[in-house]
Amino acid sequence: MSSNEQIAHIANNFLRTIIDEDLKSGKHNSIVTRFPPEPNGYLHIGHAKSICINFGLARDFGGRCHLRFDDTNPAKEEQEYIDSIKESVRWLGFDWGEHLYYASDNFEQLYQWAVFLIEQGKAYVEDLNAEQIRAYRGTLTEPGKDSPYRSRSVDESLDLFSRMRAGEFPDGTRVLRAKIDMASPNINLRDPVLYRILHTPHPHVGDAWKIYPMYDFAHGQTDAIEGITHSICTLEFESHKPLYEWFLDNLPVPARPRQYEFARLNLTYTVMSKRKLQELVQLQIVSGWDDPRLPTLEGLKRRGYTPASVKNFCEQIGVGRSDSWIDVTNLEECVRADLNITAPRAMAVLRPIKLIIDNYPVGQVEEMLAANHPQNPEMGSRSINFSREIWIDADDFMEIPSKGFHRLSPGGEVKLRSSYIVKCTSITKDKNGDIVELHGEYDPASREGIHTSDGRKVKGVIHWVSAAHAVTAEVRLFDRLFSDPNPDRGGADYKQFLNPSSIETLSNCKLEASLSCADSETRYQFERTGYFRIDPKDSTSDKMVFNRIVTLRDTWNQK
Numbered sequence: 001m002s003s004n005e006q007i008a009h010i011a012n013n014f015l016r017t018i019i020d021e022d023l024k025s026g027k028h029n030s031i032v033t034r035f036p037p038e039p040n041g042y043l044h045i046g047h048a049k050s051i052c053i054n055f056g057l058a059r060d061f062g063g064r065c066h067l068r069f070d071d072t073n074p075a076k077e078e079q080e081y082i083d084s085i086k087e088s089v090r091w092l093g094f095d096w097g098e099h100l101y102y103a104s105d106n107f108e109q110l111y112q113w114a115v116f117l118i119e120q121g122k123a124y125v126e127d128l129n130a131e132q133i134r135a136y137r138g139t140l141t142e143p144g145k146d147s148p149y150r151s152r153s154v155d156e157s158l159d160l161f162s163r164m165r166a167g168e169f170p171d172g173t174r175v176l177r178a179k180i181d182m183a184s185p186n187i188n189l190r191d192p193v194l195y196r197i198l199h200t201p202h203p204h205v206g207d208a209w210k211i212y213p214m215y216d217f218a219h220g221q222t223d224a225i226e227g228i229t230h231s232i233c234t235l236e237f238e239s240h241k242p243l244y245e246w247f248l249d250n251l252p253v254p255a256r257p258r259q260y261e262f263a264r265l266n267l268t269y270t271v272m273s274k275r276k277l278q279e280l281v282q283l284q285i286v287s288g289w290d291d292p293r294l295p296t297l298e299g300l301k302r303r304g305y306t307p308a309s310v311k312n313f314c315e316q317i318g319v320g321r322s323d324s325w326i327d328v329t330n331l332e333e334c335v336r337a338d339l340n341i342t343a344p345r346a347m348a349v350l351r352p353i354k355l356i357i358d359n360y361p362v363g364q365v366e367e368m369l370a371a372n373h374p375q376n377p378e379m380g381s382r383s384i385n386f387s388r389e390i391w392i393d394a395d396d397f398m399e400i401p402s403k404g405f406h407r408l409s410p411g412g413e414v415k416l417r418s419s420y421i422v423k424c425t426s427i428t429k430d431k432n433g434d435i436v437e438l439h440g441e442y443d444p445a446s447r448e449g450i451h452t453s454d455g456r457k458v459k460g461v462i463h464w465v466s467a468a469h470a471v472t473a474e475v476r477l478f479d480r481l482f483s484d485p486n487p488d489r490g491g492a493d494y495k496q497f498l499n500p501s502s503i504e505t506l507s508n509c510k511l512e513a514s515l516s517c518a519d520s521e522t523r524y525q526f527e528r529t530g531y532f533r534i535d536p537k538d539s540t541s542d543k544m545v546f547n548r549i550v551t552l553r554d555t556w557n558q559k
Helices: 014-025 045-060 079-091 103-119 130-137 154-166 215-226 235-250 274-282 297-303 307-317 328-342 513-517
Strands: 032-035 064-069 100-102 123-126 175-178 193-197 211-213 230-234 258-262 352-357 366-371 381-386 389-393 413-416 421-429 435-443 471-478 503-511 523-526 530-534 545-551
Touching (some): 014 230, 014 258, 032 045, 032 215, 032 230, 045 297, 045 307, 064 103, 079 297, 100 103, 103 123, 103 215, 154 175, 215 235, 230 235, 235 258, 307 328, 328 523, 471 513
Parallel strands (some): 032 064, 230 258, 352 435
Antiparallel strands (some): 366 381, 413 421, 421 435, 471 503
């Protein structure tokens, strides 16, 4: 079967076209891609797009995808980030098998290649400090000028570079630079830095090194060592491509990978910079990298997003070459679509007010049968208890009903989901005039339908929970972390757009008894309210905490 036939069911994009042509022409017998994160933070939804592209292409074309940590800056890298990245890739359903790599595994080879460049007269040790290097580099409209150390002899640079490795010099005193073209219109080719001195232990190789390669120097050569055929990255690296190729042209690398760029994911109402996400964590604006309001994969996972919904979102937004903004509602719709099919139903009263049914026998309890999923009988049903005192949601009662209000009001009737029709007969208030409880009567003949015993049809249907059997829980209602669709706009301080209502915590919610056995892997639809999952981090045997994953429908645009 041809590669075209193998992937006929997959949506096409320019990367698939390139790979298909490379395989048909015989340029490659199989493809090798890689997902190469820097372990300096947690992955976010933008990384999910890259993961799905790289692992997805390898899967669909019968190749393989490597997980590689481009770990060249130990000052910002931690084992915690390495572990979380592995977990996030696995959570999305991808497996690298035996192909787990670290750029740091190649430090000796990269060092030898740097020595090779010096020997060829294509690199030199620089004594200018960082500020001076920037000044000599020029601007986007003006060429740079040669460093006074650019003409340093090969022997002197080799000696200094060896002593840099030995740890003889303090941080920041010297760097190794490539000797390319200080007048190049591409500023990345103006003698880029290859190595800097860092007396910092490395999370993977310990304290063996006192100098570390720059990302641009390590990346392409590591691709070559691993035999990567298609090095796929986001558009911001397009201007780095000539440098990527210069290194491959001027070093004795074992393979010649090609770099291809696609548009990164820009999502509304959030920030996608790891630096800014880290700042939110460090300033304790959020509770951590896994805060359910963040676009990190750990945050989405904790909130209750499913791997399927994230992958479907990445598939729907496609792969292109033009930067664009994706409305976060597209992501929310993907998780709604998934959970609408898979989430069992349950009843939960988030803002409880007690309704006492005065004509229901004291002490009597009935078992009502409720479907776990009205559109999927195979999911079965559950038993819920009904008693004289029940909780209903305060939002389902209005003392002076507005036009079109079809829930409970004085003298009004409503159907209790999977139970009876009740009528509100009176209200009890405290000395401040606040409603304490409601009183009502039920229609014994109305259990199976929405008609009263005298044949009248009731329009409103509300959820409820038996007061005697309810489980008390804390429920967290999450909303957009930012109130502006582009909080990163124009260099402004993104924190000024933080949404003060991004989380609402309700501490006295009443849930049906079946939810006492809820587990963190199950997502539920709280009927008429939204989709929820138990918080795997904050829930304990003594306290249940539920996170709202998403509302039943988009309410943000309505607001």
